[in-house]
Amino acid sequence: MATNQSAGDPAVTITPYPDGPYLVRGDFVVTDQEGNELPTERRTIALCRCGKSRMRPFCDGTHKLVGFKAPSSQEPWPGD
Amino acid sequence: MAGRLIELPAPRGPLSEQLFEALEGPAHARLASPGVPDSADPIADEDLQLALYVAYELHYTSIRGVDERWEWSPSLLSFRGALERPFEEAVAEMVPPAEAAELESVGAALQTIVAEDPGPPLSRYIETQGTRGQVLEHVVHRSAYQLKEADPHSWAIPRLSPRPKAAMLEVQFDEYGGGNAERMHSVLFAKTMEGLGLDPEYGAYLDRLPAVTLASVNMLTGFGLHRRRRGAALGHLAAFEMTSSIPNRRYGNALRRLGYSAEVTHFYDEHVEADAVHENIAAWDMAGGLAADEPEVAADILFGARALLQVEARWASHLMAAWEEGETSLRAPVVPVPA
Incomplete structure (x- = not known):
């Protein structure tokens, strides 16, 4: 489970959720390409994975409206 | 406070x-x-x-x-x-029984259930056409829950095994402001009420709330207070989070359309981002975790989700029907004080 941080765990975990965003937990900062920090106000954030959020790079739940489908685990490659 | x-x-x-x-x-x-x-x-x-x-x-x-x-x-x-x-x-x-196939992946079943929301398009109506009076009425109805947001579900916390409990706490910690009382969602809602000229005092509008509004909160409190309904309580919370981001963006848009400031819309804007995080944890780690640990309550998880959508649909239909007749959806109209 990605929800538990303890000694030996990585400082940051990134978890793709089924048909949903990437959840990021831990000691992270989000910056733009210039290195400017994008403000985040919560311990766990959701990054857009469907590409259709209206507040990218953060998730706003739009994946549900566009029928985004993706597994939590790695997709097999090459895909078919 | x-x-x-x-x-x-x-x-x-x-x-x-x-x-x-x-x-x-x-x-x-x-x-x-x-x-x-x-x-x-x-x-x-x-x-x-x-x-x-x-x-x-x-x-x-x-x-x-x-x-x-x-x-x-x-x-x-x-x-x-x-x-x-x-x-x-x-x-x-009002709630059809869960099918055996749904119980194999409660997270996936919850996604399907919320995608088939039976309710009328209340949030879209409010976003595009709601009058100031209707927007205020909607806020007054919601105050029954939002001024104690997260509390009814939290009764379930001590009844859970470690995995769903940790997931639920991750959601609820954020609902309660992440350690900052000023960011607590119930406190943000009180600020929105104040900005709209409504009385933010807990219980101030109880006499005006019709049965169907009280029923939605009573159902949830019942799920929370009865240990045997812990599955329904968590299914309700998961579906609540999963149906929150998009409507809340619309409610924020309605207030912007009516000229209200970012301070007044903050409660709704905060929920777009927060619930985009919570819905995943709630569906997969919390509800899915409970179903894995206690398969005997898995059907009740889906019951709680479906019950939320059915009762909300009934409530939303009441509002839309009253407004179509040009009437108040409350038992008596509210008169806001100038902000």
Whole structure:
């Protein structure tokens, strides 16, 4: 489970959720390409994975409206 | 901010009359059982829902003139049980049973259930056409839950095994402001009410709330307070989070359209981002985790999700129908004070 941080765990975990965003937990900062920090106000954030959020790079739940489908685990490659 | 204190509302029939009269007397005086309340439609029964709401409020708040010991009075609990039974049966009649295949992945089943939301397009209507008066009414209805946001689900926390408990705490910690009282969602909602010229005091509008609004909160409180309904409580929370981001963006847009500031829309804007995080944790780690640890409550998780959508649909239909007739959806109109 990605929800538990303890000694030996990585400082940051990134978890793709089924048909949903990437959840990021831990000691992270989000910056733009210039290195400017994008403000985040919560311990766990959701990054857009469907590409259709209206507040990218953060998730706003739009994946549900566009029928985004993706597994939590790695997709097999090459895909078919 | 002081502790909660509400006034006893005006009774709406024999059940609430009997209950409120007893509550004004000494605790542990005997409150006679109401027998089996004869209600054709418990969800819309003003008397039954108000009596149940006040019986439950003893767990959330002080009530002026009411001895706090009533909360655990055996005769009160027995009276409450007589109200809960027909209500619980009425909700069960609205909810189709879970299918065996759904129980194999509760997270995936929850996604399908919320995608098939049976309710009318209330948030889209409010976003594009809602008048100021209708937007305010919507906020007044929601105040029954939002001024104690997260509390009814939190009754379930100590009843959970470690994995769903940790996931639920991750959601609830954020609902309660992540360690900052000013960011607590119930506090943000009070600020929105204030910005709209509404009274942000807990319970201030209880007399104006119709049965169908009280029923949505009563159902949730019932899930939270009864350990046997822990599955339904978590399914309700998961579906609540999963149906939150998009409507809340629309409610924020409605307020922007009507010219309100970012301070007033903050509650809704905050929920777009917060619930985009919460919905995943709630569906997969919390509800999915509970189903994995206690498969015997998996069907009740889906029941809680479906019950939320059905009761919300009934509530939303009430608002839309009243507005179509040009009437208030409350029991009496609200008059905002100028901000």
